[in-house]
Amino acid sequence: MSKIRIGIAGYGNLGKGVEMAIRQNDDMELVCVFTRRDPASVSIKTPGVEVVSMDDMASMKDKIDVVILCGGSATDLPEQTPAVAKYFPVIDSFDTHANIPVHFANVDKVCKENGTIAMISVGWDPGMFSLNRIYAESILRQGSTYTFWGKGVSQGHSDAIRRIKGVKNAIQYTVPVEAALEAVRNCENPELTTRQKHTRECYVVAEEGADKAAIEAEIVNMPNYFSDYDTTVTFMEEDEFKATHNKMPHGGFVMRSGVTGAGTNQMIEYSLKLGSNPEFTACVLVAYARAAARMVAEGQTGARTVFDVAPSYLSPLSGEELRAHLL
C-alpha cells in the first residue's frame, strides 16, 4: 500500500514534532514543509523533503494527501485552515475554546464547497481531554467533570512575565493542587474556586540592578493572569535558568465523579504526564492525519473534530488485528 503523503505548514516546535512523529509511523512519509520564510533559508532534518513557500501551496496539490498545520491559534489558524482546506485535507490544533464554533463553521463551509475534509482542534486539550469528557459524561450521566492542567509550562503566562520591565527571562508552570485532586478522587464533588484548583510557579531572571520586589509584586497582582491564584516567584541566575527550565513539559487530569443506581460512587480518571507538550500534540495530529486520509478515501467532506472520528480510523492496524489484540 502506498504511504500517506504529509505536508507540514510551519516549522517551529510543533512542526518539528510532527516531522519526528511521522518517522514513528511507517505508513506515512513527510513530503513537504510549507513556510512563510524564504524556503532557501529553511533546512529540514529529514532528507529529500521539499521546502515550498506558503504562497505556492496549491502547486503541491497532487503530491500531498494531508496537510498538518502547525501555526498558532491566535492569528495563524483562523486564516490558514480555511485557506488550505480549499486544496488539501487538513488537520489543525486550534485551541481557543471559545472560538471553536465559529472556526468550525468557517472551515466546514470551505470544505463542503471544495470537496475536502478538515479536522480541527486536534491535540490534547482540545483533543484527548475532550474525548475523555465526552466518553465519561455519556456513560456517567449524573456527576461532575473536572479538568486540571499541569504541571506544565503556560506560554501565555510566561510571555506576560517577560513583558514586565526588568525581567530578562521567565517561565511559568501551572500546577494542579494535590488536595483538590484528592477531594475529586474521593468522590466528594467539591465546588472548587480558581485558586483552589491550580497554583502558579514562576521562575524569573532579572536584569542587573532591577527591583526584584517590584517585579514580584507586579507578577502576583497581575489581573486575569495571576491575581486569582496563589503564585510563587523564584529569582535565579541565567545559567541556572537555562540549565533547568529548557523543556516544555505539560499534562493534566480529566476526572468524572458519577453516581449510578441507588447512590453508588463511580470514578473515571484520565491523566497525561508529557515530557514535551509539542511532541505529544504532534503525535495526536499525525494519528488524525491517518484518519483524514481514510475518510477522504471514503468520499467524506466537511469539518470534523475528534468527536466525529471512530477510534479504528486512528490505528494502522486492521479491524481484525484490533479485535484480536487490543479489544
Next chain:
Amino acid sequence: MSKIRIGIAGYGNLGKGVEMAIRQNDDMELVCVFTRRDPASVSIKTPGVEVVSMDDMASMKDKIDVVILCGGSATDLPEQTPAVAKYFPVIDSFDTHANIPVHFANVDKVCKENGTIAMISVGWDPGMFSLNRIYAESILRQGSTYTFWGKGVSQGHSDAIRRIKGVKNAIQYTVPVEAALEAVRNCENPELTTRQKHTRECYVVAEEGADKAAIEAEIVNMPNYFSDYDTTVTFMEEDEFKATHNKMPHGGFVMRSGVTGAGTNQMIEYSLKLGSNPEFTACVLVAYARAAARMVAEGQTGARTVFDVAPSYLSPLSGEELRAHLL
C-alpha cells in the same frame, strides 16, 4: 423526538443495572424485559414494563428499538447475540477476549443477512479499557502498554474457592501491586511477571469444624487461579463476611509509557474506581444502545465494536452543543 425504546434480556445484576441506567437517560425508555424464567414470576421495579419470555422475543419486533443482552459470556451470549440479532439491533458485553474474533464473525453474518446491527464486547474491559489502548497506541507509536485490574471482585476466582470442601462462603479481590504501578508511571518500562502485577486477597467463611490450614493450602496452591500469585487468605465469621463483602467493586488501570522525538518520555494513564462493576458496565451498554439506534437510523448493518463508533454517537448532545461545551 420519540424516545429510544429499550428491551433488556436477562434480569440479574447487570439487567437491573441497565434498568437503573435508563432512568438517568431521558431520551430512552425501558419497554420490556425478556426472561428465561416464567414471566409471571419476574417483578420489574419500573412501572409499565412488559415481561416477555425469551421464546417470544420476535413478537416484540415493532415495539423495541434496541435489545441489551445481560447474560454471561460463557454460555449465554455466544448463542443469544446471533439469535437476537435476527430481529433486533443488539448490544452485548461478551468478555471472553480470546473468543471475540469468532463471536464477531458469527454475529456479523447474522446482522448482514437480516439487516440489523450489533455492538459486541461493550463494557469496560473489553470496552473503555480497549478504547484507551487503541487511542494510546495510535498516538504513542513507540512504547509499552500495561493493563492492571482491581481492586475488585473476581467472580471466577470467588467461585473456585467456594468449590473447595469445607468452604461455606468466599470472595476474592484482585489487587494491583502499587510498586508495579509506580514503576510504569515513572516510565521505567518494567517487564512484569504475573506475580509482580497483581496480588489476590481471599476472604473465606469455613464450615464448622473444617480444616482451615488445608483450605488455605488448597487455595494458594491452586493452579491457574492462585499458584502464580501472592495470595492471602483471611478467615472470618459469616456475619462479618456478609456485612463487609456485599458489594461488587472493581476497576483498574490502562497505562501507556511512550517515547517521542529524541527520547522524550510521555505517559498516558486511564483508571476506573467503580463502586459497582455491574452498574458501571450497564451505563456503558446504555450509551452504546444510543449509538446503535443512531446507526440503524443511518441504515448501517453488521457487527461493531467500540473501535467502530465515533464518540459523538454516544452523547445525547448535538454536534453544536458538544463543540461548544465539551471540546
